Amino acid sequence: MTEKLFKEISPFEITDNPCTAFGKDWALLAAGDEKKATMMTIAWAGLGVLWNRNVVFVFVRPQRYTHIYMEKEPVFSVGFFPEEHRDALKLCGSLSGHKKDKVKESGLTLRHHNGTPWFAESRLTLVCRKLYFQDLDPKNFIDASIDGNYPSKDYHRMYVGEIETVLKKS
Numbered sequence: 001m002t003e004k005l006f007k008e009i010s011p012f013e014i015t016d017n018p019c020t021a022f023g024k025d026w027a028l029l030a031a032g033d034e035k036k037a038t039m040m041t042i043a044w045a046g047l048g049v050l051w052n053r054n055v056v057f058v059f060v061r062p063q064r065y066t067h068i069y070m071e072k073e074p075v076f077s078v079g080f081f082p083e084e085h086r087d088a089l090k091l092c093g094s095l096s097g098h099k100k101d102k103v104k105e106s107g108l109t110l111r112h113h114n115g116t117p118w119f120a121e122s123r124l125t126l127v128c129r130k131l132y133f134q135d136l137d138p139k140n141f142i143d144a145s146i147d148g149n150y151p152s153k154d155y156h157r158m159y160v161g162e163i164e165t166v167l168k169k170s
Contacts, residue, residue: 009167067157126166130161
C-alpha cells in the first residue's frame, strides 16, 4: 500500500527551501472531500509561523475551479513532487477541473488523510486546516507594479492553513 511508503514528520523537519519548492519546482494544492476533489498547480505560496502555529499560505484566483472547494471544505493539502511528475503539474496548472477530471487526466493517485485529499506520487505533503482567508486588495499594493499581475483584476484570495500533518516519502 502506497501510504506505507510515507512517514509522518514534524514541520520542523522540513528541509525544502520554500522559494525553490514553490517558485521553481511548483506544488500541487488539493481540496475537496472523499467524494470529490480537485487540484491545481501553485507557485505563489509560502511556509512560516503565524499566530504561534506552523502554517502554509496559498493564493487562489476566484475563477479557478479549486476556489469552490477551498471555500467549501475546512482542509486542503499542498504536495511537492519529484521532477518526473512535472508534466502532471503542468497539466494541473492548465486544465480546469470543472471541464475535465484532472485527477484522471494527470495520472496521479488520489488518496485521503483523515478526509483531506493528497497524492501518492508526492515526495512531501502538508495536510492543513484552514485558519484564515483574505482577498488581496490592490489599494494595499505598496509597489504599484504588482497590479500588472492582474490585467483582468481577478485578485487572489489568500488562505492560511495550519499544518496538521506532514507526510514524507520514506
